[in-house]
Amino acid sequence: MKKSLISLFVAAAIASPLANAQTVNLAEAVTMSLSADPRIKEREQLVESARALLDEAQGNNGLRISANVFVGLAPAVSGGFYQNGATSGTTPRSDGPFPGGLSDWTSLQFSIIKPLYTFGKIEHYSEAAKGNIDVKRGDVRISQADTVMDVKRAYYGYLTARDSRRLLEDVQGKLNDALSRVLRNLKADNGESKQSDLYALQAANGMLAKYHSQAQAIEKISLDGLKLLTGVGLDANLTVADDSLTPVALPKGSLTDFENTAVANRPEMAQLEAGMRARRALVAAKKSENYPNLYAGVIGQANYASRRDTLNNPYVYDPFNNAGLTPVVGMKWDMVQDVSNAQIAQAQAELEALNYKTQFAQAGIPFQVSEAYNQVQANYDALKQLADGAAAGRRWMIASLADFSAGLEKADKVADALKTYALTQAEYLRTVNDYNMDVAQLSRAIGETN
Incomplete structure (x- = not known):
């Protein structure tokens, strides 16, 4: 009976961490972060504050x-x-x-x-308050887009670091086997290996160890960032659903299509329109202050x-x-003529400043879209070439190790093959990460929040 109870307790202790583990894919991580991010909640409260200003303006009619x-x-x-x-x-x-x-x-x-x-005072101030609400709503959408980018950066960064660590551990294992063979040959003094072979492999081993340590650190930091963004807490047991890093689908559409979508969907454009509407109403409200x-x-x-x-x-x-x-x-009447004129001039100047800002945004947003679009295309072509290069590098590494085992290849050539494969495959993973983030940036540039 006691053994049975002990077995149950042991099983429960083993199963508890597994039960508490949470596995998320990218879409789930984004959803969780949009609900948990306090930066978004802060912006949402500023929207409520803007609504209160509208209530205040309309309340003056009571x-x-x-x-x-x-x-x-x-x-x-x-x-x-x-x-x-x-x-x-x-x-x-x-x-x-x-x-x-x-x-x-x-x-x-x-x-x-x-x-x-009131000669339009209440109506104009109410219209300005409505425009302010729309501006604050745009801030919420921008904050949401920032959060989505942060989640994707942490998620893809974690996958990149994890796959790089696995790659380096695989190469490290093969290098260790080669080192062991050289050490045995040197100890046996059979003439199959030289001291320079040992030095060549040890140099490659030091380089791989450095990259392995860096990958481990980035893996830990990225996962902690994902925990922070999703709101599960740094002590939570969080894992990702993807087994490996893969390129996302290439976005469909021409550059012109994306630019038109951005002008229609970007929250900044809606904010500028709302800001112009609010500023015009504010100028009219300040002018109406001259009337009783x-x-x-x-x-x-x-x-x-x-x-x-x-x-x-x-x-x-x-x-x-x-x-x-x-x-x-x-x-x-409740006015000071000189003060009223100054307030009108101030409101008019702010309206003109916003008008120039709108002109810049209308030119700058298409540039942002073009920049992201061209980065996507460049990295998409690059990762295809790197995939072929990494595959060739792996074949070179395997062939060199086989020849080395048969005594047909020198250790320095094996070291070169190991390093070349590791660096090419790591560069491929980094390029996939960059490509995925460029696609994410393109989505953000055209006004998509997911």
């Missing part, structure tokens, strides 16, 4: 309530109905209880105003002093003890 209430002191009354504290009329009162005849006084002034017409606001509403006030009695006399007004309410229709 009721405006102003109220002020305070407690103070009412002075002693002199003259009129009262002379020297004595009643001289028909309405009694008493001063105090504070020194000097002061008494308490509570006052309330309030107004409820509804704008009727028409409004209707209700204003009123109430004052109360506990030591004073209400005077029911239309000819006598006591500012410390009264109440009043009236509907109003009015017109209100």
Whole structure:
């Protein structure tokens, strides 16, 4: 019974890391990163902030309530109905209880105003706020594109480093076999190997060891970057689904097709259009600040002093003890002419600056597409040539090792064959990585986010 329990615990301990392991392909890694990246969430919150600005602009068309209430002191009354504290009329009162005849006084002034017409202020500021929302949405799309590029860079970089490490370990094993043979021959002093053979193979071994260490470091760094981007955490057990690095499909379409797609789809173009719309609205809003606001509403006030009695006399007004309410229709200016003109000039200049930026973007985006397109074509042709070269290098290596085993080849030639194959195959892997990233860059340049 105890043995059975121990076996279960051991099995559970072995299975636990496997159960927690997570394997993802590139599409899954991109999806996870788009959901986890805090940079995207930051941009999304800025969109919400822009929406709040729109609500603020539109809210200025609603009721405006102003109220002020305070407690103070009412002075002693002199003259009129009262002379020297004595009643001289028909309405009694008493001063105090504070020194000097002061008494308490509570006052309330309030107004409820509804704008009727603002000469376009609310409409123009609202339109500017809507354009700002679209600009912030474009920032979200740009941040998403940045994340996709980071994920692809980490994913392809990991596959490249892993395949390079495997390649170097394979070549290292064959080199070790050759080294062992040379050492045996030198120890036996049978004349089949020379000391220079040992030095040639040891030199090649040092070079391979360097590249192997670099590949291991890049493999670890790339996988950690992928863990960070996908949000699983650096301590998570994450693996990739691809067994090896392979070139992605060559994008279909002409350069002109890609350039037209970019102009239509790039978030920067949509941002510039939205920015122009917002700036034009802002210029119009600043100009409308020179005009008044028409409004209707209700204003009123109430004052109360506990030591004073209400005077029911239309000819006598006591500012410390009264109440009043009236509907109003009015017109209100709130501007400083010189400041308003400066604000208009500033908004107009910013609009013109954005117009020049748009002109540059319309020329620069096609250039970015052309650059990425030509890089894709160049690396696509290069990797086909390198694939043939790497295959020839491997045949050379195998043939040299076979001849060396048969005593027909010198060690320095074997070392050259090993190094040439390793470097050619490593260069092929690097070119595949560059090609895949160029395809990713082309997708981004035409406005695709995946």
